Amino acid sequence: MTGRLVLLGRLLVRDLRRRKVENILLLIAIAAASGSLTLGIALNGIATQPFTETKTATAGPDVTVRPLEPTPAARAAVAELVKTPGVTGHSGPYPLAFKTMTVHGKTVHAVVEGRDRAPAPVDQPAITDGTWVRPGGVVVERAFAEAMGVRTGDTVRVGDRALPVIGTAVSTAFMAYPHAGWHEPGRIEGDHGGLVWVDRGDLGAVAAGQPLSYILNLTFAHPPTGITFPHDVFDVDTPINVTTWAFIKQENGRLLADAQYAMMIGTFLLTFLALAGVLGIVAGRVIAQRRRVGLLKAVGAGPGIIALSNLVEYLVIALAGAGAGLAGGWLLAPVLTRPGASMIGSVGVPLPTRGTVIAATVLALAIAGLATLVPVIRAATTSTIHALADAAAPPRRRGWRVWLSRRLPTPLLIGVRINARRPRRARLVTMNTLITTTGLVAVVTAWAHDPTLSSIGDPTIPDPRNARLHEVLILLVVALGTLALINTAVSTWTAVLDARQPLAVARTLGATPAQAALGLAVAQLLPALPGAALGLWFGYRMAVDDDAPTQSYFPMIATTVGVVLAVAVLTAVPALLAARRPVAETLRSAPT
Amino acid sequence: MTVLEARGLTKRYGRDSALVRAVDEIDLAVPAGQKLAVMGPSGCGKSTLLHLLGGLQEPSDGEVWLAGRRIDTLSERALARLRRDTIGFVFQSFHLMDELTAVENVELAALLAGRSPRTARRRALHLLDQVGLADRAGHLPAQLSGGQRQRVAVARALTNEPLIVLADEPTGNLDSAATLEVLRLFEELDTTLIVVTHDTRISAIADRMITMRDGAFADDTRLAGAVRAVRAVQS
DSSP, rough: HHHHHHHHHHHHHHHHHHTTHHHOOOOHHHHHHHHHHHHHHHTTTTTTHHHHHHHHTTOOSEEEEEESSSHHHHHHHHHHGGGSTTTEEEEEEEEEEEEEEETTEEEEEEEEEOOSSSOOSOOEEEEEOOOOOOOOEEEEEEHHHHHTTTTTTEEETTEEEEEEEEEEESSSSSOOOSOOBBBOOTOOSBBEEEEEEEEHHHHHHHHHHHOEEEEEEEEESSOOSSSOOOOSSSSOOOOEEEEEEEHHHHHHHHHHHHHHHHHHHHHHHHHHHHHHHHHHHHHHHHHHHHHHHHHHTTTOOHHHHHHHHHHHHHHHHHHHHHHHHHHHHHHHHHHOOOHHHOOOSSSOOOOOOOHHHHHHHHHHHHHHHHHHHHHHHHHHHSHHHHHHHTTOOOOOOOHEEEEEESSSSSHHHHHHHHHHHOHHHHHHHHHHHHHHHHHHHHHHHHHHSSSSSSSOOOOOOOOHHHHHHHHHHHHHHHHHHHHHHHHHHHHHHHHHHHHHHHHHHHTTTOHHHHHHHHHHHHHHHHHHHHHHHHHHHHHHHHHTTTTSSSOHHHHHHHHHHHHHHHHHHHHHHHHHHHHHSSSHHHHHHHHH | EEEEEEEEEEEEEGGGOOOOOEEEEEEEEETTEEEEEEOOSSSSSSSHHHHHHSSSOOOOOEEEETEEEEEEESSSHHHHHHHHHHHEEEEETOOOOOOHHHHHHHHHHHHHHOOOOHHHHHOOOHHHHHTOOOGGGTGGGSOOHHHHHHHHHHHHTTTTOOOOOEETTTTTTOOOHHHHHHHHHHOOOOHHHHHEESSEEEEEEEEEEEEEEEEEEEEEEEEHHHHHHHHHHHO
């Protein structure tokens, strides 16, 4: 047993040393998949921590209540709710007006809350710059201020009144910008808008006769945990809107929904791309290791040892890939998981949880296992003589392709026949192109989405969801591009090695080097075309809602054409090199 | 009329103390229709000479003329066209496409030359019939014996009606019976043939036999019919 372990260890070390480039490519492929999973998990947990920190720092309410009718009677009725059993604290009701804020030539919706200078026991917004409200000044919610380019000291027009900005602050009593709950007086459905605070005494002047609404902040001995709140808790005849802290937290998290969705899809695509890449590399390596398999068998190694000697190397690389992915994801996480301007505190850079470590490791091992199991078992069960002869698996005959290719020009004839020899490799090329095109088209389509808020009052205000989404998209483009590049290079190189002999024969029969090189490039391009076409469709469907306005198709089609051209260029270089190889040399080294 | 001519043909590998003259200033003229056997021990430069004559390798020095045209200075593209139209190759390892049937292997050269599929197929079937494999046209190489495979390779070499056929150890992987089949086939050829071989039985069909040693010709013998018969019996 010890002897076998020593043998396995020696083979492992030798393989790791001998095939450095391949090992690095395998490592990158697996690390990209597990790294994106780590990031995806980190991004999914992002909304929780900053909200909780901000709620604690601002003594945020467990529940807010607003009357739907802007009448003094409704206000009085809501004020009575502080006597509800279980309520442990309250502030307000504070008056609200739904006005506009004008700054730098832009006029946007603003929810204006009238507040007292004295700190409130519930919902005391945390000042992030300047001071809290005082007569004649306005405090702007921080995310809203950042979006509008407003700083302390600027002057803004709230309604018809020009007011100096005396500070910025954050709160959890309202949903984060741009979902502060603005609506036209008398209407229930809301529009996008930001939040500002003015002195309670100034609100009447700011409202300029508009009927005021109110908000009451409550804390409970047993805060509700759900996003809905049972209305029968409150004994009130007035129609009211009740919002729980859990609902606000959930809605704030939706600002990251696009980024989270993109990361989830990206992880999915990267996993498949990594699988395709590992499959390609492993297939080539198992062919190269065939002779060693024969030698080991000849000296008495059983199928188990043979399988282990091949498998253990990939498992070690997979574990290293999982570690690299976790480390990469952990290092990149702060870029994507920093809290938005509407929250304070930070998510920090906690070490990946045990669940994340397990998930990334399982993913890496699954990729390695799925990609290697079949070729490894095949190598283990192949006959000793066959393995010792170092004979590659005979190419498969595809009669109809041979028949069809007879009618084609020489480069196409060569290309179709090379593909017909190794249909599995052609399918890998299709899969690689499909996933790459899907990812890139989805990214381009998502990037081209309307980047502005549709209903905040000014059509040029950017949608804050896009910033985080774009960061994720850039990350995905880099990861997808890297893996696709690796996969294409590996696949092309494998094709070049496999096609050496048939190409050399074709050249002795009169095919020119250009025809041979073109044929090899065609062999890679032909399976890439359906992959690109399907990828265009999948990517478009993935990124576009059915009810979204029709976009320009140009960026998507240009991306697809770009992918095909990239495959062509990446294939042409090794194909040209292969076609320059002396024919006699190839024929001499070809197996009999 | 001379079909193929080599003047001072040289192929060197390496340099200084590691310099190897695989082919050393060889002069050769092969008349049309001649069946030339080039013999010699392993490593004497036979295969390299054949590759140089067929334009598969570039000489270090010297000239190669085929049908009155100098070919050692041609581009790869022009050489490819030349091989397609005027040279047929037969290799020891057959070099058949494993995934193509016998007839598909034979017609490949015609298809590469731009012939229509129908013409290519007709010619391939005719050649397979000539080499006695009409009933094996639809078989894959793996389903054929070594001799049959080599006969398919010979048929393929003849597909485009070449001026000359160059055969590199064509019987090296064959048993006695298969060797005789192939030699009989070569004997029936009415095209110029250069065979590089170890096999002395080739003398039964050769008009001329050159022995090579250390990259140079050691012996150049014209064989009359009677001599051929005697040598064949001896071998």
